[in-house]
Amino acid sequence: MADLMKVDFVTGMRRMFYAVSVNESSFKDPEDVPQYINEATPFFNIFMLMELVISFLMQDGKFRMNDAFTSISAGMFSRIPLIFLRSVTMAGYIWVHENYCIYELPWNSPWTWWIGFLAMDMAYYWFHRFAHEVNFLWTFHQTHHSSEDYNFSTALRQSAMQVHTSWVFYLPMAFFIPPSIFLVHQELNTLYQFWIHTQYVRTLGPLEYILNTPSHHRVHHGRNAYCIDKNYAGTLIIWDRMFGTFVKEGDDIAYGLTHPINTFEPFKVQFGYSQYLIDRFFNLPGFVNKIKNFLYGPGWLPGKPRTGDINDIPVVEKPVKRYNVELPTWLNMYVLIHFLLYFAGYQTLMNKKGTLSQTSVLVFAGYALFCLSCFGRLFDNSTSSKYFELTRCVLFMMGEIVLCQLGYYGDDKIRPTFMYGLQGVFAFSIAIWVAMIVKAGNRAEEISHLDLSKNGKRRKGD
Incomplete structure (x- = not known):
């Protein structure tokens, strides 16, 4: 409730869609930047409650209690280490900016804000792409994709360890962009990606050509063969269109991992793939293959392409089966x-x-x-x-x-x-x-x- 009192309803809702003005989101120091994500907690709950009611009324099974609680638990799990650790992202960014800044753009310039917006979004695209195509990065990111449902709660299913690898991709911004502007866009970019985790918004018309939308992101979370390694966008879909990773939503999508984890236990959700990767390291023959085990894609095996063979993707069964345990x-x-x-x-x-x-x-x-x-x-x-x-x-x-x-x-x-x-x-x-x-x-x-x-x-x- 304390966080709810820090921001009025209209402002909070605008932040969820990145609909903020330059003046209200430009700050001189990082300490002055609002805690956008923490202050958005009540809005996360409102969105999820609305979706839950719709799913209940339609009886479509798009919102399951066990899967939703697992996603929310993963979100809580990912925040607990931050109690003890200073944000490695901000610490690294500030250190590079203070020691290696080439030219500091003025924090109160609209140009700086827009350059920061574009730089942040493109950096996120490349981090996200590497997180899918490099196995040791996928070890952490797969947590987010482990849900076999696709709803607002899925957005909260985050890795506790991913932050310790993603920060490197944002360091080039520190050569020019003030830490405060970087922090604003990092938090707002994250907030924007929450609301696109839904099946109830089918299309946004012409905006589909520019923005990352629920339709585009549904593809990204699919385990159908045509969905694999596509649509990495954060806010703007233009990066996928530019770099050849865009695909339009087509057949009915089955969500989750190509090899489901079949559990709701949070430690297995977070670290189950890490154990698999370590086991595979010891079983693979040859030193070079052991290194490739971490640096190549999740689908790679000796004799296969770097990111794996798309023909090895399991065919989605119809009707789609999801892991579920009926409880009293x-x-x-x-x-x-x-x-x-x-x-x-x-x-x-x-x-x-x-x-x-x-x-x-x-x-x-x-x-x-x-x-x-x-x-x-x-x-x-x-x-x-x-x-x-x-x-x-x-x-x-x-x-x-x-x-x-x-x-x-x-x-x-x-x-x-x-x-x-x-x-x-x-x-x-x-x-x-x-x-x-x-x-x-x-x-x-x-x-x-x-x-x-x-x-x-x-x-x-x-």
């Missing part, structure tokens, strides 16, 4: 309630990170990541999910007691009233999972006895 209604509601509670705690962590000790922030961040893993395991209905969720709830109860004793609520150590209700929710949750584990244990014991009985009868009859 009560469990879906359980995850929804706990995820909302978690989101409130996550926002509290982000808002108070400057007032907490480094140890406290580290503990909270570790617990936040553990929570996301628990939710993912529940959506996968994995055998470990009961034990992980029980542990999560117990840790919350214990942690809350410790915080109270350490004076988190004040020197009088009196909890706010709502915390007693929250304790009740987690106590009830613990009871649920203890009962589920006991029931599963009894069931396993019954099956074991039944197997022994059957084996005994077979031996007796032989």
Whole structure:
């Protein structure tokens, strides 16, 4: 709510579409640049809620709870490291600008703003293209493409590690463009790309020739053969048209990776491909092939072209199958309630990170990541999910007691009233999972006895 109060509705909506004036988005110092992405959080929620309502009314399955929560979780996952680390992008940019700037364009000139806009967008195009065509960069970027749905939540499915490779592509701008102008366009370019992640906007008419649109970006997220390595644009589609990577939307698109990851667990979403790439490194013959494993495209194999053979792309099945695990209604509601509670705690962590000790922030961040893993395991209905969720709830109860004793609520150590209700929710949750584990244990014991009985009868009859 605090972020919502920092910007009025009209201004916030204009920012989502890059519809800002030069005067209102030109600043002398990076510290003066608004936190466009943080302030856009309420607008992300509004867009997703609207799309959810449309999908529910149309019953078209374009918005699934498990996939959407996985995407939102990936977005949260990607922001947690930033609690501890200064933005490597800005740190690198400012260092190059201060030490190697050739000619600094005036920060308050409209020409500087427009040059920055074009330079930022073209730099993003080349980063994005390399992220698809160079395997070690794809290791991080594939997280964004792992969703088999295509909606506003998909835009939030971001890699925690991608920022540590993308910043290099923007450094040439530092020779001329002030850091403040770069930061403005970096954030607005990111915001623009949020709203194009939808299936409900079919075409923008003549603007399709200039702008990156939902239609163009749907192609980029497709796993159909004609969609592979196409439409890398950020804001302007002109770069794809210029450099030969543009293709128009055609057949019905199946979204996601050509080889789906088939999980909602966030650590596997983030790092599953890294493990695959490392395993392949050790299995490939020859030193040169091992190097190519990281520098060539994801589809490359010995004897294949650098970016792979398009004929190796699996044919999209019809009807399209998406990874899904049917859960009981009560469990879906359980995850929804706990995820909302978690989101409130996550926002509290982000808002108070400057007032907490480094140890406290580290503990909270570790617990936040553990929570996301628990939710993912529940959506996968994995055998470990009961034990992980029980542990999560117990840790919350214990942690809350410790915080109270350490004076988190004040020197009088009196909890706010709502915390007693929250304790009740987690106590009830613990009871649920203890009962589920006991029931599963009894069931396993019954099956074991039944197997022994059957084996005994077979031996007796032989």
